[in-house]
Amino acid sequence: MNHALTRAELLRRAALGGVVISVPGLLAACGGDDDGGGGGAGTTTAELADTLRFSNWQLYIDRDPNDKTKSPSLEQFTAQTGVKVNYVEDVNDNATYFGKIQGPLSQGRGIDRDIIVMTDNSRFPALLISREWVEPLDKGRIPNIANLIEAQQSPPFDPDRTYSIPWVSGITGIATNLQASGGEVVTTMQQLLEDTKLKGKVTLLTEVADTMTPIMLENGDDPSKVTDDSWKRAYDRVKKAVDAGQIRRFTGNDYVADLERGNIAAAVSWSGDVATGLAANKDLRWNLPEKGSDIWTDNMFIPLEGSVPTASEYMNFVLDPKIAAMLAVGIGYISPVKGVKDEAVKLDPESANNPLIFPDDDILSNVHQFDSDALNNETYTQQWQTLLGA
């Protein structure tokens, strides 16, 4: 009996297996057709590609309030240049995105993108440049680079802005969903890490700088000069909270969905996300931690094989104060461009007074940059990753 079973069973199982296996294959075959670069036919300038392929983070582009699928600034870019924009929100956190793209880049191949956006408080911008995985900008197409505010002209990872143009800057803080937190607004890392009422309803960011800076400040340590002792003090607090089940997850931008649904009561969160992207949800609050937090800048890069003219053209476009104001007001983050405030007043006076978009001295004195040496410290990186994965 067993032998008779074997043959028939084998054949049938093979047939069933065939169905199961071929389904993802089909889906993959249908889904891979989103590249539109190459070729300049039909564009106003011969060198520009038909389509700008742009990878960015969630809640990071202005949206038409009446039609959330449209972005006024991107539409204006298309109207001015004839270049369509394939805007993809596929960056969730720096490490994961870098992991995704480093395979092809390390073999000298492109990633079907013309612009990608990565944060200066991670080790990846410096890595992209030192590995020569990004293309130099066509500065001839970026006269508006003169509009950069002084603080953004010469970042340590790219002193001459040869490879990068800042997108926006932001501040890390604590977002609370009042409904899930029982009405309590979370304003300190101590509440976040230790308040048992929040147990299992807290997320931290996978970005080491974003999570550790406010904790170090609360510990009375200087996050811009991390020592083994100050690292350990902060690390131990996070570890204790993880072991106690206080922390639900470490997230990238995906904290947004859980926060909105009320699955989490409080999250380490980026300033603009709650201020504008989630503004419709009346239960959400965003606060700078009482002892301060970190400030960071996201930067646009052109990965290998990206269209340099097209990407450079776009970078020049967003460095125009009018466009920069549309973005700053639309997404609630800090613009790197001079003269944006004047333009923002015309667009939306209320936003122009928002200290998170146009930070005042009170806020600026309370935010710090994380130690870039600590970002590249192998021991810290290992420990941090173990914490995220354990």
Add this chain to the structure above:
Amino acid sequence: MTFIHRHRWLAPLLLLAPGLAWLAVFFVVPLGFLAYQSLQSGTFEQGYTFTWEFSNYRDAITGYDEQLVRSFLYAGIATVATLLISYPLVYWIAFHGGRWKNLLLLFIVAPFFVTYLIRTLAWQNILADQGPVVGFLRDIHVLSADGRLLATTVAVVSGITYNFLPFMALPLYVSLEQIDARLLEAAQDLYASKTKAFLRVTLPLSAPGIVAGTLLTFIPAAGDFINAQLLGTPNQYMIGNVIQSKFLELIDYPAAAALSFVLMGLIMISLLVYARAVGTEKLTG
């Protein structure tokens, strides 16, 4: 006489050749490369060099024993759960499904037409803290007022069970469907009770299906990371999560490769133990 007729001994080799070539190219060579990587040392920034770094294996086991144990525990519970759920289900389809058999089977496979990731993300909604399931369980006091399902062990194990159910159900169905109903009649003619006929006839005849289903479920479940990542917390992370973050985020290839081998070795050992326990003839059907 043709070439093949003169060299009969070549025939089986020729028939095996495509399979062997496939195995060589897609299994043996990558495995060799992985083994090579697992013995390298260095960092992503400085590059990795081959140094017979056996300590990678020691570090893999001592550093991540918790996740290894958890992986086998969760995969084991999920495998038993899929067996308990799918056995009565496919039993009914095989013996009482009649002309609806194929349609009913399609219902089991249908969720697979949606990608794995989307299916698991759907569970995030179903189990959400403010969702209907949790609300109901709170109302009937199965969960406390601030109890939750999402981000718990229950959610992760349930997710694995759900996602791997067809791998158990389909082989089980095949072996149950093959059973000659006359054997059961004969058992009853010989005064076996229904229970006894099931235990002495149906269950042994379906054993190859159980074994095949168990393997098809347990092996991939032990290496799964999606369910733990989307439905769990760091306290539920399995070895698959560690491997994927080492490979893709930390870009620590040697550690990830060593961990992969440790996982593979442990699965092999548990297979051997299982084979010994149930008998090898059932493993091969």
